[in-house]
Amino acid sequence: MDLNTFWFILMGALLTGYAILDGFDLGVGIxxxxxxxxxxxxxxxxxxxxxxxxxxxxxxxxxxxLFAAFPHAYATAFSGFYLPFMLLLFALIFRAVSMEFRSKQxxxxxxxxxxxxxxxxxxxxxxxxxxxxxxxxxGLPIGPDMEYTGGLFNLLGPFPLLTGVLAVATFAxxxxxxxxxxxxxxLQKRIQRWMWTTFGVFLVLYMLTTMATLxxxxxxxxxxxxxxxxxxxVVLNVLAIANIPRAIYLGKPGYAFISSAATIAALTFLFGFxxxxxxxxxxxxxxxxxxxxxxxxxxxxxGIMRWIAILGMPFVLSYTVAIYWIFRGKTKLGxxxx
Amino acid sequence: MDLDVLxxxxxQFALTIMFHYLFPPLSIGLGVVMVITExxxxxxxxxxxxxxxxxxxxxxxxxxAMGVATGIVMEFEFxxxxxTYSRYVGDVFGSPLAAEGxxxxxxxxxxxxxxxxxWDRVGPKMHFFSTxxxxxxxxxxxxxxxxxxxxxQTPAGFHIVGEGMMARAEITDFWTMVFNPSSVDRLTHTLIxxxxxxxxxxxSITAWYILHKRHMVVAKQGFTIGLAxxxxxxxxxxxxxxxxxxxxxxxxxxxxxxxxxxFKTGPADLWLFGIPDPDxxxxxxxxxxxxxxxxxxxxxxxxxxxxxxxxxxxxxPPLQIPFQTYHLMVALGMYFIFITLLASFFRWRGTLFDxxxxxxxxxxxxxxxxxxxxxxxxxxxxxxxxxxxxxLLRTSDALSKAVSAEEVLTSIIxxxxxxxxxxxxxxxxMNDKIKHGPDDVSELESGMEGGLLETVxxxxxxxxxxxxxxxxxxxxEG
Numbered sequence: 001m002d003l004n005t006f007w008f009i010l011m012g013a014l015l016t017g018y019a020i021l022d023g024f025d026l027g028v029g030i031x032x033x034x035x036x037x038x039x040x041x042x043x044x045x046x047x048x049x050x051x052x053x054x055x056x057x058x059x060x061x062x063x064x065x066l067f068a069a070f071p072h073a074y075a076t077a078f079s080g081f082y083l084p085f086m087l088l089l090f091a092l093i094f095r096a097v098s099m100e101f102r103s104k105q106x107x108x109x110x111x112x113x114x115x116x117x118x119x120x121x122x123x124x125x126x127x128x129x130x131x132x133x134x135x136x137x138x139g140l141p142i143g144p145d146m147e148y149t150g151g152l153f154n155l156l157g158p159f160p161l162l163t164g165v166l167a168v169a170t171f172a173x174x175x176x177x178x179x180x181x182x183x184x185x186x187l188q189k190r191i192q193r194w195m196w197t198t199f200g201v202f203l204v205l206y207m208l209t210t211m212a213t214l215x216x217x218x219x220x221x222x223x224x225x226x227x228x229x230x231x232x233x234v235v236l237n238v239l240a241i242a243n244i245p246r247a248i249y250l251g252k253p254g255y256a257f258i259s260s261a262a263t264i265a266a267l268t269f270l271f272g273f274x275x276x277x278x279x280x281x282x283x284x285x286x287x288x289x290x291x292x293x294x295x296x297x298x299x300x301x302x303g304i305m306r307w308i309a310i311l312g313m314p315f316v317l318s319y320t321v322a323i324y325w326i327f328r329g330k331t332k333l334g335x336x337x338x
Numbered sequence: 339m340d341l342d343v344l345x346x347x348x349x350q351f352a353l354t355i356m357f358h359y360l361f362p363p364l365s366i367g368l369g370v371v372m373v374i375t376e377x378x379x380x381x382x383x384x385x386x387x388x389x390x391x392x393x394x395x396x397x398x399x400x401x402x403a404m405g406v407a408t409g410i411v412m413e414f415e416f417x418x419x420x421x422t423y424s425r426y427v428g429d430v431f432g433s434p435l436a437a438e439g440x441x442x443x444x445x446x447x448x449x450x451x452x453x454x455x456x457w458d459r460v461g462p463k464m465h466f467f468s469t470x471x472x473x474x475x476x477x478x479x480x481x482x483x484x485x486x487x488x489x490x491q492t493p494a495g496f497h498i499v500g501e502g503m504m505a506r507a508e509i510t511d512f513w514t515m516v517f518n519p520s521s522v523d524r525l526t527h528t529l530i531x532x533x534x535x536x537x538x539x540x541x542s543i544t545a546w547y548i549l550h551k552r553h554m555v556v557a558k559q560g561f562t563i564g565l566a567x568x569x570x571x572x573x574x575x576x577x578x579x580x581x582x583x584x585x586x587x588x589x590x591x592x593x594x595x596x597x598x599x600x601f602k603t604g605p606a607d608l609w610l611f612g613i614p615d616p617d618x619x620x621x622x623x624x625x626x627x628x629x630x631x632x633x634x635x636x637x638x639x640x641x642x643x644x645x646x647x648x649x650x651x652x653x654x655p656p657l658q659i660p661f662q663t664y665h666l667m668v669a670l671g672m673y674f675i676f677i678t679l680l681a682s683f684f685r686w687r688g689t690l691f692d693x694x695x696x697x698x699x700x701x702x703x704x705x706x707x708x709x710x711x712x713x714x715x716x717x718x719x720x721x722x723x724x725x726x727x728x729x730l731l732r733t734s735d736a737l738s739k740a741v742s743a744e745e746v747l748t749s750i751i752x753x754x755x756x757x758x759x760x761x762x763x764x765x766x767x768m769n770d771k772i773k774h775g776p777d778d779v780s781e782l783e784s785g786m787e788g789g790l791l792e793t794v795x796x797x798x799x800x801x802x803x804x805x806x807x808x809x810x811x812x813x814x815e816g
Contacts, residue, residue, distance in 0.1 A: 050451030053406060057447050061439030063413050068436040071428020071506075078417025078424075079738035085418050086749045089411050090756060096407035097760060100400060104767050145503075146425075148740040297429040298499075298508040305433055312440030319448035326452060326459055334458060 003302040004292040005277075007069040010309060012272040014065060018058035019268050020174075020261045021320075025052040027175015029095060029122025030168060031194060033115060040187050041115060045099055045338045047182040047331040052099070054323060056092070068305055072146050072295035073279035080140060080148025081132065084155060088128045094121035103338045123168055130167025133271055134160030137217060142282035146290060159216055166205040170267070173198035173244075174260045180253045182331045195248050195256070206241065220274045230273055237266035344734050346746040347419040350753065354411050356712060357757050361405035363711050366480060366529065367536015367567075368398050369473030374563050376466050390556045391469075392457065393776035394540075399454045400771065404764055406447075408757075419746065423726055423736035429508045430496050430515055431486050438482035446475030477529060484525040485516050490727050491718070492589045494518035498730070507730070519589050523582040524718075530575045531714060534674055535707040537568025542704035543772050545697040553775050558691060561700075569682050572674035579671060580634065587635045590728060591644035593721035596655045597664040598631050598643075599624075606631035606643035611669070614661050616654075653724060660721040663713040670710040677703060 001009075025048040032044055066074045078085055094117045102114035138159055141150040176194040183191055213220050224230055240262040247255035275281070279295045282288035296302065372394045379387035413435065416424050424431075452460055452468035460468070495514030496507045509515055541564040547557035586594045599614030599621040600606045608631045612624020629639030636643075646654055677699065684690035691697070726733040 050455040053403075053450060054444065054447040056406070056410075057439065057443040060410060060413060060443055061436065063410075063417075064432065064436035064439040067413075067416065067424060067428055068432025071424050071432060074417045074428065074432075075421035075424040075738070076740075078414060079419070079421035079740040082418050082738070082741045082745050083748070085414055086752065089414055090752065092410055093407040093756065093760070096403055097763070100403040101763060101767060104770065145739070147421075297432065301429045301433060301509050304509065304512045305436060308433065308437050308440055312437075312444075316440060316444040319444060323448045323451050326456060337455070 003299055003306065004296050006306065007065075007296070007302055008272070008276060008279075008292045011062065011065060011069065012268065014058055014062040015272075016265050016268040018055070018062055019264045021055035021058060022052070023171045023174045023264055024048070024178035024257075025055055025175070026122045026126045027171040027173070028179060029118050029175075030126065030172045031119075031175055031179065031198075032122070033119045034194065035187065035190075038111065039333065041111075042103060042333055042338060043183060043187065043331050044179065045102065045118070046333060047179060049099070049338055050323065050327045053096075054320065056096075065305070065309075069297055069302060070279055070290075070292070070295045071297060073290050076140075076142065076146050076148060076280055076290060076295075077132075077136075080142075080150070081135075081155065083152050084128055084131065088125055091121040091125040091128070094118075095125065099338060126168050126171045127164040130164035131155065131160045133167070134163030136280065137163070137213070137220060137271065137274055139281035139283035141284055142280060142288050142290065143284065144288055146288070146295075149284075159212055162205070162209055162212055166202075166209050169198060169202040169205050170260075170264065173202045174257075174264065177244075177248075177253060177257045177260055181257060184330050192248070195253075196245075199244055199248070203241070223273050223276060233266050233269050233273075237263060237270070240266060343737055343741065343743045343746055346743055346750060347737055347741075348733065350419060350746060350750045351415060353750065353753060353757070354408070354415060355715075357761070358405070358408040358412055359712060359715060360708070360761075361401050361408065362476065362480070363528075363532035363535045363707075364401050364539060365398065365405050366473075366476045366532035367534070367539065368394055368401065369469075369476050369536070370533055370567055371536050371540050371560075371563055372398060372469050373466075373473050374567070375560070376469050378559075378563075380462060380466055386556050386559060389776045389778070390560050393556075395453055395469075397768070397771060399450075400764070400767055402446075402450060404760070407760075411753075419738055419741065420726075420736050421738035421740065423731065426506045426731055426736070427490075427727060429506060430489060430493075433509070433512070434482040434486040434489075434516070438479055442475050442478035442482060445478065446472055449475065480528060480532070481525060484528050485518075485521050488521040488524050489515055489518050491524070491722055492518050492520040493727055493730060507727070520582075520585055523578065523585050527575065527578045527582050527714070530571050530578055531707070531711045533571035534568055534575060535711055537564045537566075537571060537678075538674075538700070538704050538707045540564030541568065541700045542702070545700040546772075547775065548691055549694060549697050549701070553778075556776055561691075562685065565678060565681055565685060568674065569678040572671070572678050575671050576675060579668070584635055587643065590722070592646065592649045592653060592655060593660070593718075594631075594635075595644060595646045595649070596657055596660045596721050597717065599657070599661050600631065600643060600645045601647060603645040603648050604642055605629050605640050606635075606645070608634065609665065611665055612661075614657050616657050655721050655723045660717045663720070664717040667710045667713040667717060670706050670713070673706060674710075 028044055028048050032041060035041055035044060063074075098114040098118035098121065102111055102118065105111070134157075135155055138157065140148055141154060143149045173195070176191055176198050180188060180191045180195055240259045243259040244256050244263070247253065247259060277292050278289045279292060280290040282290075297305075372391060375387055375394060376391040378384070379391055449468040449471040452465065453472050456465060456468065493507070495511040495516075495518065496509050498505055499508045500506055541561055544557040544561040544564065547553045548561065583594065583597075586597075594600070598606060598609060599612065601616075601619040607626035607628050609621055609624045609626045612621040612626070614621045632641040632643055633639045635641070681690055681696060681700070684693060684696065722728055724732050724734065726736045
């Protein structure tokens with residue numbers, strides 16, 4: 001495997017880590033307004049309190065690694081998606097401060113304001129991620145100089161809107177299963193109903209998106225001809241999705257969570273598999289595609305960066321495991337809670 | 339002034355980075371104070387120190403959250419507003435940013451969770467270790483960011499590949515890039531600036547408590563720790579600043595000439611203040627030490643220092659902003675040395691806490707390090723213009739081609755509104771926390787008991803009695 005492919009896979013791994021981990025805390029944010037009592041809202045926020053910041057670092061690291069390994073892809077995508085990225089930034093800012101500020105004052109309007117901001121920002125961020133994925137799958141109007149030539153409204157076609165909504169449904173489902181694991185009693189009973197609802201919505205949207213992809217973007221399956229074993233992932237994905245309701249029904253939410261994480265991983269894999277070896281597909285002319293070769297840094301940089309990854313990632317994984325272990329168990333409110 | 343993409347993008351970058359830079363230096367500085375305070379607690383077992391450590395942790399969490407929220411903007415902005423720059427430098431500049439993510443951010447955010455939420459979940463030693471890791475993590479972030487920025491100031495360890503619009507820098511030697519000629523000096527100075535800010539921040543709050551006769555024991559301890567940090571850091575800032583000026587004279591002569599309003603190559607004066615005038619090639623209404631700059635740079639009052647006349651006209655940085663911000667930073671640096679030495683003297687005599695006037699001075703002095711930190715960065719960044727990468731790529735060539743002025747203007751308006759709003763709220767929350775102050779030792783003990791029981795309950799597998807602290811209900815804690 002050459003360094004460019006290695007980095008493409010590693011970017012995929014970072015994106016998968018991000019989608020699984022921040023996926024559940026974004027999902028908690030999406031569902032936040034569905035509980036009404038103040039104490040329950042605090043429980044929801046505190047279930048992700050110690051974790052969301054570390055989860056978001058996966059995105060930050062993804063951004064840094066994209067800049068370093070594939071600077072042209074970074075530059076083209078970020079300047080091309082200018083306003084959506086600004087909206088995403090505002091959403092991420094508001095999400096962070098909503099959690100930090102919400103419980104610091106007692107006034108009803110104050111808490112209400114940050115609750116709305118928390119849900120709004122979480123939903124918007126997730127939706128924008130989904131829209132971005134849809135656009136990347138569809139291809140962007142990229143000219144010969146690697147620059148985006150479209151406008152804002154090019155980005156809001158029916159397919160990207162569909163993937164945007166699918167992202168919201170996926171994270172909401174993932175978040176509800178996480179919340180089921182972290183809560184108890186009456187609240188947990190209500191969350192059980194959410195799991196069913198969000199799963200149903202997810203399933204419908206997933207099937208719609210699959211059909212839309214096959215009809216509108218038949219080239220999405222081109223790589224399966226060359227690497228037929230990738231069908232295994234599709235089968236595993238279907239099994240993982242099917243296992244979610246089974247595990248919920250059998251009262252094994254841990255397995256449901258693993259299955260929804262596996263579903264997210266499979267979807268991220270299929271997205272990367274669809275693109276490979278392109279990073280950004282030009283809808284004007286395939287000759288203008290940004291690939292893992294023409295968009296990449298030099299071999300020297302990719303080699304140095306591989307060392308950074310090899311040295312750093314074991315630490316990252318070990319603190320992640322340690323922190324999740326320290327904060328295991330049901331969420332309780334205490335003196336140091338939000 | 340034209341509202342073109344160049345001006346707007348520069349304005350946006352300045353706005354977002356200055357706002358972001360309100361938080362990281364305070365995190366770094368407070369990190370040191372937290373490590374010392376909690377270390378004192380572990381060593382002496384004196385609960386007063388624990389009270390203080392917990393209090394600083396809460397303040398730290400609010401500062402840190404703002405730093406994270408506004409920091410992610412910076413990483414995206416290279417791509418959104420400066421895409422051509424990103425293409426040009428990605429091969430070199432990207433790796434420190436990625437290293438920051440892998441080596442610093444994960445460390446910080448992971449242990450921050452233990453620091454803020456883990457008091458009752460881990461033992462005191464593990465908690466102290468987490469504090470230490472968060473403090474280190476925040477400094478590692480500074481390391482990689484300052485390395486990346488220093489490479490823009492004094493590029494090294496790379497070569498240029500391709501021509502014209504397709505030219506870009508490619509790395510040849512990673513460590514030469516990391517230890518480029520200005521990295522170490524600039525990093526040292528930046529960290530010292532953050533320590534000064536942390537020290538003054540702590541002194542400002544604790545002085546206010548002492549003046550209002552509240553939390554007297556912890557406030558006096560806290561003030562002493564803050565004073566020690568700030569005194570050492572202020573003296574170190576002088577040494578490191580001097581050293582840095584010498585480096586700048588070699589690596590970026592245009593910048594030093596701008597800082598000192600030195601128009602003609604030859605012996606150079608050291609201005610204490612003044613108004614440089616590029617048309618008449620002189621500094622108005624100023625006071626200077628004749629030959630002072632020559633002496634500081636070369637150890638000789640008559641030595642030649644490169645003036646702006648040796649630099650092509652179209653490579654001159656703007657004059658007024660770097661000159662004034664640089665002098666402001668230096669003057670404030672002198673003030674920090676004076677005031678901390680004075681306070682240290684009274685502290686040694688044991689009369690400091692009776693000098694109400696001096697405590698009031700410290701309450702308001704917090705503004706000083708804030709201005710000095712910001713001014714130092716402005717001087718460094720504007721002094722590099724018109725280059726975005728010194729001598730290689732002009733700022734005007736670094737923009738995103740796919741972005742229109744309207745888009746940038748829209749985002750600036752939104753940033754301005756949102757940042758003003760957030761800043762107001764942040765001040766309100768900080769003010770509220772500071773007014774509430776640290777808990778008394780007795781409150782801490784009742785809180786600890788709850789936490790302990792809860793933990794025991796959990797370990798025993800009973801699910802734990804949910805001992806919600808009564809304070810939580812009135813919402814003061816949170």
